[in-house]
Amino acid sequence: MIKYLLFAFTFIHLVLAKPADANNALRFEPYSLSQGLSQGTVNCVLQDQQGFIWIGTQDGLNRFDGYTFKVFTHDPENSHSLSSSFVDSLYEDKNGVLWVGTSNGLNRFERTTESFTRINLAGESREYIGSQFIKELSPAVNGKLWAGTLGGLFLFDPTSLTSHQFSHQEKDANSLISNRVFTMMLDQKKHLWVGTQGGLDIFNPETNSFSRFQYFLQGESHIIDDIITILLQDKIGNIWIGTYNSGLFRFNPESGQIKNFRYDSNNQYSIASDRVISMFLDQSGDLWVGTFKGLNLFDRSSENFSRYQHDPVNKYSLSDDRVWSIAEDFSGGLWFGTGNGINRVDLGSRQFGHQTEATRRKNGLSHKRVRSLHKSNNGTLWIGVDNGLNRYDPISKQYTYFVHNPDDNNSISSGLVMSVLVDRKERTWVGTSDGGLDLFIPENNHFEHIDYNENSQRKTNLNRVYSIKEDRNGQLWVGTLNGLFQFDPEKRTFKQFKHDPQDPESISDNEIYSTLEDKSGNIWVATRNHGLNRLNLSTGHFEKFIHDANNPNSISHNRIFALYLDVNQTLWLATSNGLNKHIPGTNVFKLYSKKYGIPNEKVYAVTGDSRGFIWISTNRGLARFDPRNETFKSYDESRGAQSNEFNNGAFFKSSDGELFFGGINGFNRFHPENIVDNPFPPKLIISDFLLSNRLPGLSNENPTSPLDRVISETHKLNLTYKNSVFSFDISALHFSSPLQNQYAYQLKGFDENWINTDAAHRRITYTNLPSGSYLFQFKASNADGIWSKTPKMITIEIEPAPWRTWWAYLIYVTLFSIISGSFIRVKWQQLMLERQAAKAIAISQQRLSTALWGSRSEMWEWHIQKEIVERENLLPDIIKISGPAKFPKDFIALIHEDDRTTFVNAFNDHLNRKSQFLETSYRIKSHKEEWRWVMDRGQVVEWNEKNEAVVMRGILADINDLKVAEINRVLSIRKLITGVAHEINTPLGVSITAISLVNNELKAEMKSESQENQQLAGKPELNETMEDACQLIEGNLFRISRLITEFKKLAEFSGVRKYAFKLIEVLNDCEAQFRSYQLPLPLQYHIECRDDILVLGEPLILKQVLDIFFDNSIEHGFLNRTSGKITITAKMAQGKVLLTFSDNGIGMKQKHLDQAFDPFFTTKRIDRHIGLGLHTAYSLIVNELQGDISITTNENEEGVSITIELKAV
Template sequence: MRNIARRCILFLMVCSLGLNLSVVTFAYNNPKINFSRITIDDGLSQASVQTILQDKSGYMWFGTSDGLNRTDGQEFKILKYSDKQNDSISSSYISDMIEDEEDNFWVGTSNGLNKLNKDGKLIKKYGMNNSNEGLSHYNIWAVTEDKNGDIWIGTENGLDIFDKKNETFKKYFYSKDVEIGLSNNFVTALTFDDNGNAWIGTKDGLNFYDVKTKKFKRFTNENENTQLKNDYIKRLLYYDNKIWIATNGGGLSVYDISNNVFKTYVNNESDNMSLPSDSVECLYKDKDNNIWVGTDKGLAIYKKDTDNFAVYNNKFYDSQSLVNDVVLSIYQDESGIMWIGTYNGVSYFNPINSFNHFKKNPIDDNSLNDNEIEGFYEDNEGVLWVGTSEGGLNSMDRKTGKVSHYMFSPTDENSISSDSVWGITGYGDKYVYIATSNGLNRFDKETGKFKRYDLSELTNGLVSSESRFLYIDSEGLLWIGTRNGLAAFNPKTEVFTYTDLLSVSNITDKLITSIYEDINGNMWFGCGLDGGLIKYNRRTDKLRIYKNEINNPKSLSINSIKSINGDSKGTIWIATNHGLNSFNVSKEEFTRYTEDQGLANDYCYGVLIDKENNPWVSTNGGISKIDMSSNRVINYDVSDGLQSTEFNAYSFYKSKSGEMFFGGINGFNNFYPENVVKNYYLTNVRVSSFKIYDKAIDFTQNIDLKYNENYFTISYFLPDYRNTKKIKYEYMLEGVDKDWVESDNRNYAMYTNVDPGKYVFKVKARNSSGIWSAPTEIEINVNNPPWKTPGAYFLYAMLLALVIYLIWNYVYILENMVNQRTVQLNKELQENKVLYNKVIENERYKNNYFINLSHELRTPLNVILSSIQLIRTLNQENKLKKDKIEQYVEVLDKNSNRLLKNINNIIDTSRIESGNYRLNLEKVDIVYLVEEVALSMKDFIESNGLELIIDPEVEEKQILCDANEIEKCIINLIGNAVKFTPENGSIYIRILDLHDKIEISVKDTGVGIKKEYIDIIFNRFAQAYNTITEEHGGSGLGLTLVKHLVTLHGGDIRVSSEVGKGSEFIITLPTNIEVEN
């Protein structure tokens, strides 16, 4: 769709251009071109512009004799040779340049070939070298590219073809053999035809190179079959199977390839439509296939239909003429602008300009005689009548181009009454009426005489003779607006009426600047000072005055009226010195158009209405058109071809054909509104530079910045050079700007302290016709600082997680510690409870122990004391007999030993527990020792009705022990067995050899021990035989002593018991205590 739209737009442009040029051509042979200029004052490095190019980015390049210049329409970038910079171009003298398909530039200079990238940075220099790796000569005259992408270079010493892929040069030189070489080594021009064949211009003739046969053919002035007038060729151009040849002194030759015919165009001084000079410098074909010819005496455009030239020269008095007559280069950019490089700068113009400009030519009498234009009128014969400020009345025959001047002569009463001419109009085919500063004049076209009317005299002083504005109404009355009053003149009767219309209505402002009759027959008058707008209804003879009301925005914008007009819908348009007003008659409401609505300037002069009901108004800032379909204002100024930005009052006119005329201080413009072509050239804004802290960087569509590179400036431009001053820009940085930022004509945007993030910079432009381009976008990513990067945040997250983990772990550890401590405390509490219970129990055991112990001690003591008391009593009574004494002594002895035994057990136990007990170790046959102790107690055992059984499994076993202490253990165990075994029971003594240990078992068939008491029977304070102990006696010290003695020997003692069946005490002793210890 976009391609279709572009084609449609181009078609409209071409059609409009054709219509416009046809109108101009109809009027004059050479349509005037208003050139703009670029000189060294505007930034060019040097005035001689030898080559021009627009690159694919839209920049314009100008190669001069001192530097390569690049511009975006606002500023220049200049490349020059520098012996201090290795990356500078090889020479500042630029002869030719091209841009290849890879967007690289190939720049020919006086010192070699340079390859530059699209930004103008040097890629490589190619100098002179006799091998195939260098140029034939350093001085280059022509550079071009063939369809294969190879670069052709014309040098001062041969033709070089550079193979970009292999980086090699193929060279061709002069040869006497015409088929294998050039006619001359000095190659000045290159071009290709449709077949890809090369045409080579030299200082000595034209050469044709057939790419298929690889053979040359020559065309020189010496050849009999050629009409080449000069062999020194400057430039070549191929078009329509013809070779256009610019020669140095021989004019312009055209070689028709198909017919093998030359045609030459030379200068003819008597023909201003001939070539301006025989020295042709350059050639160019524009998009409409027009051939442009640059010579050393001006610019020529070949006119195919008439086979001649339109010639343009520099005119010292016209700043809009060619800047210099020596034309060195010609180029047309993408928008259609023609660029002319000369010996003194660049001239450029827009060929689609629809505004024709006519002004005084001081060296041509057949032109306007004054540039201050005050009024217009076109009669039925097509003659344009122009009023001037000081040049009287001018008539321009638009068919012949003849201009006539009519000026005041004090000696000729038939001359015009004044040279200050304002309003002009006609009546019929014979008369033209002219308003001057000295009355009304009627010009008779048949007689060529003027008739003067002194308005002041004819109206009895009611109307001033200083006439300003003329208007013929629908009834044929000529209305005259003057410096002081209003009158209506009947051309037939020559009678003035309505002379007192303003006076009787007490209207004080009688400077009538404009008169208009609407579609209903009402007359409208504009007052030039402060009288406002007057509506006169002739049917009711009533006046209605409209003025500005301070607090009413729907009132007239100001009371000073400059002109009045109306459209086909009945809307009245009023130009004032403070904007343009539209008046809705039915609603009696005004709508204002000022600079705030886009008007070029608030000071308006004349308003005209086109066929589409669009108003065109002249101002002090150019011409403004209000497009009523879009309610959009389009402004035009000098760059569009206007005579000036300042126009004049009364100086506006619309002919019957719809052609409009506006006059100003530098001539006048005429145009057909429908042919004023909008600038439909649609291109996008280009980003030209990206600067960080005012330092330019290389950039792409995606710019990645560091966190501290957030102060940047983006420069941009619209590659539309029709009117760069009227380009308006808007930009926004999404994420920073909430809406589009208006930058007017400023072509850069600056941002500071931009936060890290991803942004999209957008910029768009409105061209001179008010058409907006699509936004250009670049992505900008301002990276986070290192401490804000994802990695950093990941690290922070990890650290946070670690901290959280450490805190959690610490809490967990604390909880565990608390839990453990709680468990420990609970355990300790339980242990303490157990200990407490044990203490309580031990206290009970102790109590029991001490009770038992006291019983054990008291019993023998009581027996002893009783026996002693008995003996003492018997002895006192002399009843003591010998046999009784022995009996009592035996009782005393037995209980004394028993008491001694208990005391010894207590002492031994205390010594062992305190660690003060020492064994007396010796080698002992443990089997013998146990048997002897058991046998020694046999009588005691049997006396208790028990059976003793000794069953050793080994006959002899030597161990290291304290025999006395072991004996005590055996006696205690046997004693306990006897004590707790009822009659008819048995006591078993068993000895086992366990190699390095000996096991002694004392087993009975007694009462047995409960399980809950087994672990505490060796505690001297906890005797397990509570009830039994009470029956059988005993303190429990024996087992405690046995346990301690066995432990001292490095052995152990264990118990197995079953209540009611008996108990078994097993002692395990090591054979060698020292080894065990």
């Protein structure tokens, strides 16, 4: 604690107590409507005990936490809102109660609900107009409150909520001089001073009367009869009286002396205006005075005023010249309420003196962009800018500008001054951008232009001078765009060092940014594009240090802006890629980059101070590097830097240790020992609480809200399981560069460690926390890294969901016990059943094995992914493989080549879910090298999540004997049919021929007799009977012939060999064959089939089947028709070919469809049809092609469609 107090005391006296120089511009941080302020005219400002800044405007009361404004206004429909939005006065009492004076009465702020209680000081009285307009609030004795209004003075008792009014009485000389009270002050002796429109009164509490303030000059009594706007007593007891038209008065109560400070147009150190409207005494005792024409800082020693006024070209100047209110926060920052928003001045930024371009003020730079700096031993400051050279006289505090005049040879040779040096003989040398080297002649303010030699063209050699340095021998080292020059100022001679590609010991580059002499007399040279050089003057050779991407110990970049040699003879380099340190005695360079905390890696300048710190300028402000712990501390524009962007070459360290850094907005000057950290840690507040990213309000407005008071006043938060997403907005109430405040937070019970965050991420959100007790806490630091000692904490209780309460768990345990008991009982019963089942399974397995052995079958299980087949009840005498084997690799080789395709297709169809079961027969090679027929039946019993088959089980049966018997039977049938057909066909043919001859002869005879013997009346009937008998005999003989033909077809195609063929070719052949027939009617043909459809089978069988369909359509469908149409279509469906043959004939009756494929079924018995055609087709499709066949007709029983299902390839 003592250390903290000493730190704070040092800060106040080194920083805040330092008087402001008129040339030392303050940086006013503006806050206006664009940042959220409710209105621009700031009547009053105050920081409360919690740390909030309260700002009263003409349209609302604003509360500011450094990041956002919360605005309170009058709401006519809400009696707990402000009584008026015009806020003119603020006061916080010792109990932390905030009182708000408005144009319509007094208000007390209720912190727990962030609402207001309205207080009417005058009650129902309407005697004094303006008594509700509160202009000033001031403490009284015994906790009471003085309220100055436009209708008199009130003494208010906050306990009883009663007030007593003091007003002007025409007939009472001891009454208030005027009812329009603008200001009040309780002095050190507890006397109340009251400033009114009619002058100044002093209140006597013993008599409750007022006396006029009088002062004496030359023995005569005087009063101030002007409007009194503001009153203040300083630390030594002086009373300061601000008036509306008469300036500022200072009155000494002890001596009775009074002094009037008035505006003087001839004195720039006089007060800026006679209309004084605000005053404030800061922690260091400095008096700040706000007027209608700017802000004034009073210098006690000289009794002069420094003016701060609005500058339209300087965004960090005062926002408006009317300064209505002034306040100070706990960290030493001053707040100025103006007619255009509120400004904050961080007095800590006064550590960095800032000079910039002159505008309204007479003093200032001729240009804001600074290129070079040098301070002579007599304190004269030389500044090179973009339009010439500036000289600042510390005694007169005036600038002199030297600019280039092309018509004056004695003027500076160029407008852009890149470097300046005052040598040991106090001669001022100036390096310009395109005019070379100049020597300043102080006697006549002329410049002498230094030529390289008498015959040279100066602009081609010494045109751009980047740097001028003096060595121990008085020689000048001039870095230019065209090499390094050693200049003897006495002899006026030059020696040039240039890069020679043929000389490896020459300098590495001709563009020289900086030079430096070490204690050994070596000259170090920083170049623009080719690294670092060290010149050995005795040899004239240069040693080069170049960036090597493959060597981390090389310099980090070849562009080096500046060099610095510290007291330990360690060389420091400012480069385009960070700060480099040369390790003495080695060729090793250490890089300090962003991982060490450097604010920006483009380093323009480097120098050091007496404490061993290294100071650099960058593109992100200034930084101080501590070599001992290798850490950086940054100072950007918000901390007082002239800008975030600095310029190379624009820096200087004076003999007294003062540092100068220049950039694009002037330059900073400071003594490093005065740069101390702000010792005040921030005050902490939880500014907002959100549920699901929405403000819940208070429970009196929103019944579902967990808040009965605002979150900043809440110490314990009760949430339910429904509040799954909640957030805290946290704020560190420290207004010195608040965006650089750092935060750390932790939810104890959830977060194991503290979590760091920054000002841009102050909303802390938690989601789906389990029920229980938690403690949320956070801490914060100011911009200088001073952390709050005690974290801000809030307890959080999250109630469990109903199904997670203790009684719910009790129910769960009870239910679990019941279920567990039932489960154990069921499991015991199941175990008994399993034992019985296991016994039954064992018996069944024994029986199965016996059955398999008896049926000559074996069981197999195929683990498809592993390609392993496990077998039981092996048939070693049938299959050449015994035991587990690789499948299908080991089996395929044993299968007959004619059966392999059928085997593979059958397995693939089942694995691809095209068939419900696997069933296929094939020949396999046995141990005896014989081909044996087997039948495989199986099914996939396990599939994985990718719908891939995993395990397949089945039975392999030996059907060789059955198959051989079947083949022999088929062969016997074929032989029998062939023999019978051969034996029958010959006599059948003779019979058909004979009966046809008889029938024809009979017809001829009947025709002849009909013409010649008409008289035989009975003979025609006999002849007709004989003709019918012949036709009947002939028809039945033809029927027998066709029956034999169909039997032969069945025999011919039994056991054919199947192969893949193109379906379209078969269909085209059939169409050509159909068209060649002599038909009784014309037909149309339509075929639809893709060229790529392949069918497994025998094309001759398919042709025969289609020919049968064609015959059926001609003989049945198109009977008694004059035309017809045949349509054949083919399409793929689930790996199969559907071939449909259709006609548009007479169709079939629905009742006959189920009998269509039965043998000998026909609807045309009288027409000699035998009914074997469709049966023959059915047998060929099903038995020989392993397909399927179906027949349909339409609803009108017209037309027939026969569909064949065949295997596709």
